[in-house]
Amino acid sequence: DAGVTQSPTHLIKTRGQQVTLRCSPKSGHDTVSWYQQALGQGPQFIFQYYEEEERQRGNFPDRFSGHQFPNYSSELNVNALLLGDSALYLCASSFGQRNTEAFFGQGTRLTVV
């Protein structure tokens, strides 16, 4: 079992650009949640996808958007990047939208310069 896989592991982008991060959930999981973890802070919930729809959203602007594919994998898109978007982006997968056991990937480290 490969667990939750995220790509790429590191990324450097310029202010104003757009970025796409990818996540493949653990085998048997159908729900993907995205979190942003700024340096020295705890993860902050961005949104969750289930059945290819955004089910819940945290306090993030519309520049953050996502998608879930029929195979349950997911993408996180961030437009018009700001320096403050620099963070570790974590993907978590679970089954049936339940919080009972979320498995996290290793994250994508995004640096905006």
Added chain:
Amino acid sequence: AQSVTQPDIHITVSEGASLELRCNYSYGATPYLFWYVQSPGQGLQLLLKYFSGDTLVQGIKGFEAEFKRSQSSFNLRKPSVHWSDAAEYFCAVGAPAGNKLTFGGGTRVLVKP
């Protein structure tokens, strides 16, 4: 709104000594409670979780946590710390029927030889 407070930002402990990390939560009913560990540059690994029942829960790597409803706390303990326990620890709360996890700011644990 749910929230989590981890009062200790850093804790230094000698190898072989006991460890206790504090976590206080705010939630209207009995939440789901979690402890995760994060090694540098890594994702989050679930140590243990509490949903209901016995208020003392056992986790992986010799960790345990106790849920105290009267104090809104879910403190993590380990009787004897190993050098490999040096990491950042996050407490999280989630609604039983909810989608997201709310994390505390984390406690960084340093282990002295």
